[in-house]
Amino acid sequence: MYKTVCPYDCPDSCSVLVAADYKSCRGDPDNSYTQGFLCGKGRRYPKVVFSPERFPTPLRRSGPKGAGIFRAITWDEALAEVAAQTENTWDCYGGSAILPYSSAGTMGVIQGRAGEPLFNALGALRLQDTICSAAGEMGFNAILGRRLSADPETVSDGDLIIIWGANPASTRQHIMPFILSAKRRGAQVVVVDPYQSRTVRWANWHLRPRPGTDTALVLGLMYVLWHEGLVDKNYLRTYTIGFPELVKQVLPRFTPSQVETITGVPAAEVTRLARAYAAAQAPFLLVGHALSRYQGAGQLFRALATLPALLGVYGRERGGIIFSTSQGFPIDWEAVYGSDLCTGPRKEFNMLELGKALDPDAAETVRLLFVYNANPAATCPDQKAVRRGLMRTDLFTVVLEHFVTETALYADILLPATTAWEHADLYTSYGHYWLQWADKIMSPRGQARSNCHIFQQLARRLGFSDPMFYCSAKDLAQQAVRRGPDGLNEANWQALWQGKPVKVLPKGANPFAHGFSTSSGKVEIYSAALAAQGLPPLPDYIPTGMDRDGLTLISVHPHEFINTSQVPLARGDKCYQDLAALFNPADAATFGLTSGQQVQLKSDSAEMVVTAKITAAVLQGTVVIQGIVPVSAVPGPTVNTLTSQELCDFGLGSTFSGIEVYPMTDPFKT
Ligand SMILES: Nc1nc2c(c(=O)[nH]1)N[C@H]1C(S)=C(S)[C@@H](COP(=O)(O)OP(=O)(O)OC[C@H]3O[C@@H](n4cnc5c(=O)[nH]c(N)nc54)[C@H](O)[C@@H]3O)O[C@H]1N2
Ligand SMILES: Nc1nc2c(c(=O)[nH]1)N[C@H]1C(S)=C(S)[C@@H](COP(=O)(O)OP(=O)(O)OC[C@H]3O[C@@H](n4cnc5c(=O)[nH]c(N)nc54)[C@H](O)[C@@H]3O)O[C@H]1N2
């Protein structure tokens, strides 16, 4: 058995045991969060590693962009050409003509942003990492200061678990045993979701707000808590700022009946949930990333992060909020990114605006694009603009990948990257507090090289001599992990590098029990910092403006896939064929739709064809698309054909969800 870690963009970052013949893998019982089980995506990893779809050598484009016609070249040729292009671009146009685009294809600390030291040295554009949950992160941190969560392993002690805009039965599967253990001991499990997700099967209460209206529902709960005298006044006085202003300026507009009008959730249910929350001793609020994809997402996260404070839940040993644990690890990120190699300011660009950045008419033209750990031609909004940009003949595109993805089709140079079994890496998590080191457990297949190796080789060819470009991944990881009082103790340090998962819970099960890292040290319901930026100082509801005659589009992350990562090996599978656009029966009647039918969906700016499935699991007035994978059996358009580059209220985040679409069965009708 070999020990490793599941590298995918998922909160669970599971500890994995791989069979000696590499044919199978399972969860490592050494990690009390993973608890010895792996989901279907994790168990599919041997198929990724040994997939015949992986390309074994570097490739050079030999047909038109987007056609996917390549010829094999040597590493020496590939690196020489990329180095020459980089040098040339830098000499002629400067660092801001070089755009690095990466995401969380691997969650490994070292391979994840492996290009950063080089891009710092080149003064390239700096990517704002916004695609997943920027609004959520900013909203959460505005209230609580730092992205920490209650230890998810203590959820089994909860007596009320509210799962809000999350589908952990698919997207965070390893928290489910803790939720179900609490339920067996009498806890109520509530799901707040317009869609009847898999998680609803495990719940005893389902509230279905209209998409994008949740902030009104949270404020309605607060209204009831305040109006019925259920709030913890002492806690509010001592540990929060701005509750009186919230009571005066915001809450009176969110009586249960007003909330019913906005959200569709019956007024009696609003009151009932508020009372249940107040009565619970250890209530947990599990908040999903899905909520971060709306116009008003920043405000929603502020409201959600405020709610537990009304009852003083943050001061209790059990209960609290679970969104992300990503800022709970003793990692020096500046060391990982090689920030001191940066010689001047780097211009920033929002990854959600890749289409604009690649626009030939942009004020400053990008000439060289590096893509790794990401598939933006499928996952970025406003897909037409992205693909138009990728078609530009004056753009040189380098892609590091396992597979010929939608993005890789446009590469000038395509470089074969190693999988998590073929390289070494350090793993944090955004769903738990286990820090893990995974050595490489097999030689790379074909001529694959790790992201880190590839960027180091490139840096050396460009004449950079910093030691970062000569270190092993393990050296880099050891420089990044802090030791001592604000880091790992000696025993954990030793255990980590022996491959044992190490729990790094910063301050007990509820990380906010000892205070907040906002500038005031309190829960900042009123934020002077946001006011200074011209943003609303108090959480409030921003109307969606969606009460028109179309349907509201939500795309959910699919159970069987992890973003687009495993799509190339599953195109023939049944689970792939099952991905469809889901419509409510009443809407199907209005628009004349039947299951299995090809339907054209139109948004303000674009249209695409989907296969319809009619199901009451979808709330009337909404359409749910399962996943961001291409809808055809060959690499093709995704739901992001319909989305736009518009950003949300705060945090430069996305508006993937909440857009209005019109279904049409007759493509000639306009
Ligand atoms: N199996 C699987 N797991 C994954 C991923 C995957 O692709 N597949 N992706 C990973 C990544 S990158 C992420 S960011 C996370 C995402 O994790 P989640 O946020 O849990 O997943 P989503 O499917 O995006 O959305 C969860 C639920 O939110 C609901 N929702 C949508 N809009 C609203 C709304 O306005 N209000 C409310 N109350 N609910 C709403 C959806 O109907 C859906 O059921 O999962 C990670 N884990
Ligand atoms: N409409 C809509 N769009 C969305 C979403 C949505 O809900 N709706 N969700 C958004 C969210 S939350 C996210 S996080 C993004 C996800 O979108 P992306 O961040 O683009 O993620 P993936 O689609 O998983 O693509 C990751 C790629 O990295 C590759 N990869 C994996 N490991 C390695 C490695 O070690 N080295 C290299 N070089 N490559 C590797 C994989 O093969 C895969 O092709 O999509 C966003 N887009």
Ligand SMILES: [Mo]
């Ligand atoms: Mo994500």
